[in-house]
Amino acid sequence: MSIDSADTATGVQTLPFSKALNAGLRAAMANDDRVLLMGEDIGRLGGVFRVTEGLQAEFGERRVLDTPLAESGIVGTAIGLAMAGYRPVCEIQFDGFVFPAFDQITSQLAKLTNRHEGRMSFPVVIRIPYGGHIGAVEHHQESPEAYFTHTPGLRVVSPSTPNDAYWMIQDAVASPDPVIFLEPKSRYWPKGEVDPSARALPLHASRVVRRGTDVTLVGHGAMVTVLLQAAALAESEGISCEVVDLRSLSPIDYAPIVDSVRRTGRMVYGQEAPGFTSLGSEVAATVTEQAFFSLEAPVLRVSGFDVPFPAAKLEGAYLPDADRILEAVDRALAY
Amino acid sequence: MSIDSADTATGVQTLPFSKALNAGLRAAMANDDRVLLMGEDIGRLGGVFRVTEGLQAEFGERRVLDTPLAESGIVGTAIGLAMAGYRPVCEIQFDGFVFPAFDQITSQLAKLTNRHEGRMSFPVVIRIPYGGHIGAVEHHQESPEAYFTHTPGLRVVSPSTPNDAYWMIQDAVASPDPVIFLEPKSRYWPKGEVDPSARALPLHASRVVRRGTDVTLVGHGAMVTVLLQAAALAESEGISCEVVDLRSLSPIDYAPIVDSVRRTGRMVYGQEAPGFTSLGSEVAATVTEQAFFSLEAPVLRVSGFDVPFPAAKLEGAYLPDADRILEAVDRALAY
Amino acid sequence: MPATPDADAHDPALVRVLAADGTLAPSAEAERYLPLVEALPDSELETFYRDMVTVRAFDRQATNLQRQGQLALWPPSFGQEAAQVGSARATRAQDHLFPSYREHVVCTIRGVDPIDIIRLMRGLTHGGWDPTDPKNGNTHIYTLVLGSQTLHASGYGMGMVFDGRTGTGDPERDEAVIVYYGDGASSQGDVHEAMVFAASYNTPQVFFLQNNHWAISVPVSTQSRVPLVRRGEGYGMPSIRVDGNDVLASYAVTRLALDEARSGEGPRAIEALTYRMGAHTTSDDPTKYRTSDEERFWAQRDPIARMRGFLEQKGAAASFFDEVDAEAAAYADDVRVRTNELGSLDPDSMFTHAYSEPHPLVEQQRQWLADYEASFEEGRA
Amino acid sequence: MPATPDADAHDPALVRVLAADGTLAPSAEAERYLPLVEALPDSELETFYRDMVTVRAFDRQATNLQRQGQLALWPPSFGQEAAQVGSARATRAQDHLFPSYREHVVCTIRGVDPIDIIRLMRGLTHGGWDPTDPKNGNTHIYTLVLGSQTLHASGYGMGMVFDGRTGTGDPERDEAVIVYYGDGASSQGDVHEAMVFAASYNTPQVFFLQNNHWAISVPVSTQSRVPLVRRGEGYGMPSIRVDGNDVLASYAVTRLALDEARSGEGPRAIEALTYRMGAHTTSDDPTKYRTSDEERFWAQRDPIARMRGFLEQKGAAASFFDEVDAEAAAYADDVRVRTNELGSLDPDSMFTHAYSEPHPLVEQQRQWLADYEASFEEGRA
Ligand SMILES: Cc1ncc(C[n+]2csc(CCOP(=O)(O)OP(=O)(O)O)c2C)c(N)n1
């Protein structure tokens, strides 16, 4: 066990997101020996992002499985393992490689609790590094959350800070329901404080991460950083932005958002995913329904464009940045 | 060739939707010998809904393929056939069986034109009978449109009448882009007029199917029938509903909808699919953006509930019917 | 291309114990299985026969119930009784069974109440029975997306290995998994991946393929031009082809394969050659795609007639067969009566098990629907 | 479990023509291929060698360019030159090739400009070259989702069959398809389905598996505990295992398999045993999962050294090798120069090919981005 492992420490530590996740996984495995990790290259190599580094050495090859190279196989056998009483945590190596497992996720995992009329539960976590900003080749930069949030029976979450990574992975593992756990891969490296003594918020709560009065900015994962940048820039122009980190993408904890919009009257949703039929569409439609009379402007969405994620050299033009968020803020304010 | 085949006739005929589709497919095959049909049980049996009945006898086993039982295989080989200059039309037997092909659709078919920088095109049509109201077992009643409309690179359409079925399938086959062609299976049997002499509308146009002044009702596929029922009931209560049939789910032809909402100030979207992160979310968010100052009430959505499609005996409670649409109409008017 | 039953029927590698008329006539490949057959007491042989007759009567009853509008659909097991009885009777109490959706015989043998299958096909549930209830004999529920369940079975088998519930050398305790799938399903990628995982983790597992020659209207020759049994070899799994209309052969090969698997020798594959004597489901019309010649060929190989012939040759009394017929009729009748008594569903129930833990959106919709329905009650009141 | 090269290396069923030092020492299985090897003129043998050396130099250059930050990623072909040169030289002009993503050698041999592969790995394109342009020798673009391309190849092969572009008996005209995939990819369901379709439609197709013993950090023993070549047999495909570090053997088995396939005899599978001598990609650190003993074992079986030994034994002059080295250096240098000259992308281009026909939402977003960017220009002006 490495000396800096967070679960053994009592005080607050500063860790990169990936190491916070690692510590959260280690704690989950130590707490419950039915927790298994499975995926491609997660054992000896520790995962291509080193999120599972050291865990096979610590817990053995029966708890951390380097599986055959087949995503449907990984999720499908995780389902069988859950039936046998395990709590499997599957890693999909990159966002774009989850689709071969889509049938097992959508038609099996998501529906099996219901199909069994609650007589079995399926505590399977599917970890997916997602999103852009890492300059990678095709299928390595996508944000597939909408496919999962549209699927009843799944829970979908995405931490944006090391502390959330540490706690949310443990809560996801503890959930009796299947959880799609989306890890914003561009956030793996930056460090943040992790407090292993107490969880800050329940798994499915959203969080106001910056207070403001003029416009509400909402997003999740790596977008939260962009929204905070935009809020800082806006401040210098005299515009006060409130920023909400969704954290849980399904279900969504709407109360803090609607609360905020009731005060600001304006909202911008930011996301890396293409905008059409997206999570941003959902949030915009529902917030509009719940805060209709407070809205001074329509909820505006700033999204990846509705084209395939482009070659890496264009990710800067494709992905919404603080300027594009600000452009929408200005439009919202112009109503 | 059966004597009632629509393509040989010159005048308007009355046909069930399934026979109109059959006639449209026959016309597409006759017009272009690169058009191939492929799928499970579509040849000798003519498909479980008999949509392809008689076509293998007419065009031979090389044009109408009874494939091995593997959906990823069907779509993946259709892609290869498209590379070889064919225009494959794949049938997925039921909505719930499209997910094994999801990777080939999402990461391959949808992206290959872009990946080839336009040097190859992928005129593949994927026909999917979808939706409920047929009292069937699990996986046979679902409405998966949101998964496809969220995917850049795909076009998604759904006819709601025999005439649209006849023309839209031909336009889909003629499209150089991949088209997901959603067939509302509860509409297969009712008859309607088919005019083989001229197409009424372009593939991607929406259509106002009933004029009204108080509330705009929007939907697609089998829901259009429900919206029309609701409009008729509303009329008896003195409420005038305009009804728009989306026809094309991606791209969406927003002009007629926004036009209508600018006049009515109220809109209800109806769909069988679960509502969360759905096409209805998209339409609600975008119409709100485009007609913000005209809206007297938020756009309301009436959807399948956000649970797995229930056992058949509960489909009546799950699927939105005219009463549930009217409930939303009343709520919209109460704002 | 139509199914070519003759070619298969004369496959020299086929394990067969009984000739079509029930005469004991083991094929060369059957030699090693004979001790298992010979060890079966008469009572067990009679049980095999009774199982087949009973479940056929149930199956016919269910088909009728569907025709009367009582069921949404019925996929008959008619013709596949020997493969199903033989394999299910070969399992041990501690084994786990993963059926596809036509394994009515398998399920009822393991203790599943046939009314639970009826409820599924009536549209009252997507599941039907509780695999964790001991009375259901570790029989998992049906899976309609073809091939998916093979991966669940491999995963379950991995769990057995990880937990040391298998491979200890004690066949009375060591667990195994058997998974059922069809010739059509064999083409699915999931079946391949299930074999990859099973081989990689050395699961105590039998892949039991019922090759009934058709996937709805598509003959098995479209799925493969060589015997499907050869697929298993590609993963290093010993693979056996058995006459699936011979209940004794089906029993023996499955028994041995399961016992080898549970002893730690790893997964095995069995291809049982059988025939779907009825329609694919009650929605299907087989005359569109197959000949009556072919149907006649297989009618002559009816698994029940074969076993009856065997028992008759062994000296079973006519009264035995009459008794079984009567029991079967009563069994089927009971199902009919209970089907007519099945109630309806409370709409609220569709929200109950979408998640194991409360979910705010679902709770909100549940409440909405309750209020909405109450508003009609009020309207009426 | 680490890769066990020794077991494989002594596989009696392996087709091998050259010993590790280049001595002509055909294995028993190689007999039927010898006429093909003997028919190769010296110039062709030299070409094989030149191909390998040239592309290795290019590969090393690309690895360096990645280290210098010029590329997003580089997956080296280092060590797999013989399998790739042999198989690619075995194709005929009319054949279609479907690579996975490490087939740099295959692609360049067929005419693809290496700078197009560089552009892909630099993040300038998801494609890189035009498979419909004759200069690219019917080489399809890379596919990164493992296994997917095998289905595209089967579909393309079906097209060849339907169009009568194959199986006429004229090897100069009959077309065939070869599809490349790895030992890791072999576990994907798509590969299975591709074989099912290929067998069912009797496509003129060769499944060319480069078993380089590793899928990133996972040894081939996790994917299969028996030789992967056995998978093909399960579909009725004649399947051959070849020493993939022996360019002559790789050439001969592929040549024959392609010619048999094009003559109408249906699909074939080849497993080429080779070794990824470098890292998985430039992001990878192989010391985390494999031993230097293993790397040394394979270094002694370097495909280029082997062919050089053979040519030396045949009497090639030292000057020939020097010339090839010089050419290779120049080739690699040219790539470096041209890489440095690569321009940037116009953001507008991301909208151009999302669809073949104009799409209103895309056009609207394209316009929005143009206006948005123009607003910054104005701001600056
Ligand atoms: C993935 C998937 N695709 C299609 C179907 C529709 N379908 C139901 S049964 C069937 C044929 C199955 O044939 P086989 O596997 O041989 O089983 P059998 O019906 O003969 O028992 C088909 C195509 C399905 N259930 N699942």
Ligand SMILES: Cc1ncc(C[n+]2csc(CCOP(=O)(O)OP(=O)(O)O)c2C)c(N)n1
């Ligand atoms: C479907 C899918 N899953 C995961 C990956 C990530 N990945 C890229 S290469 C690789 C290993 C491939 O191994 P193999 O097929 O043996 O090819 P090799 O790299 O050895 O050439 C993995 C896991 C991927 N590209 N596609």
Ligand SMILES: [Mg+2]
């Ligand atoms: Mg079958």
Ligand SMILES: [Mg+2]
């Ligand atoms: Mg490899």
